[in-house]
Amino acid sequence: MPKRQQARAQASAITPGRRAPGAEAPPADSVRALFGGHRLSPAQRRIAQYITDHLTEAAFLSITDLAERVGVSQPSVTRFATSLGFSGYPALREALQPLALSSVAGSPGTRVEDRRNALQAAVDAEIANLESMRRVFADTDHVLELGRELARSVPLTILGLRISVSLAEYFAYAAKRIHPDVRLVSRGGSVAYDALLQSREAGGTWVLAFAMPRHAKETLAAMRAARSTGLRVALITDQTLGPLVEEADVALTAGTGSRLVFDSYAAPGILSAAILQAMADADPERTQLRLEKYEQAAEQHDFFLDL
Structure with a gap:
């Protein structure tokens, strides 16, 4: 995949309600x-x-x-x-x-x-983010190619620090169902460097990093550390420019909802699910085998409620 190739999903602003031409804004x-x-x-x-x-x-x-x-x-x-x-x-x-x-x-x-209507406005803003993501998905080549690259990386490292941990944990949890060796890095500093170095020495080729606002300096440091070990970095963030994007080999951008006290992540969530789908499709035989084994284990150990 070409270095620093980017697919951008721009979040558009939402104006609550429509006004007649010439009317003043409330x-x-x-x-x-x-x-x-x-x-x-x-x-x-x-x-x-x-x-x-x-x-x-x-x-x-x-x-x-x-x-x-x-x-x-x-x-x-x-x-x-x-x-x-x-x-x-x-x-x-x-x-x-x-x-x-x-x-x-x-x-x-x-x-x-x-x-x-404050909460409705927050939902409207997220709908706009999803509409932007829908337009990006009109050309699926970027996502499909990244999915193939991540599927081939064994081990595959998922990086998410501070507020981005939740997205990284979701991705890592799901990826473990279809990928033989997924490693989650959720702490920065020397702990992150050790994990990244071990992943590279074990044969890994890619890191998927999540960087949601407010963007942590630790994330940028970890991305640079990953590249110094020889790993390539794919980034999911809300930015289209800046040091995080510049440090990534591939950057996929999805807008975050910022109408509430804390951000919401509808678009990054659907983008993550799309990459997981692309990983699953990249090696269908491995995916099917691993999913079947997981279902057998779930049934044997009674993981879930029967609703």
């Missing part, structure tokens, strides 16, 4: 647009959500009062403002106040409607 939509396009930490998302839900009040609070209402520190509020490109909290508050006044002049039911 204040809540304008606030979301102000916060959108920025990678916020969980604490910063709590601030953003509070401001969105309590716009008419929050836009006139002091930094001390806002921090107390949200339950964060004052420096967290300052970092939130600067992460949006403002010089500080006063500049952010100045930008919010016209939106708050516009909200007061609008429909009295707007804020209640916005709160009720």
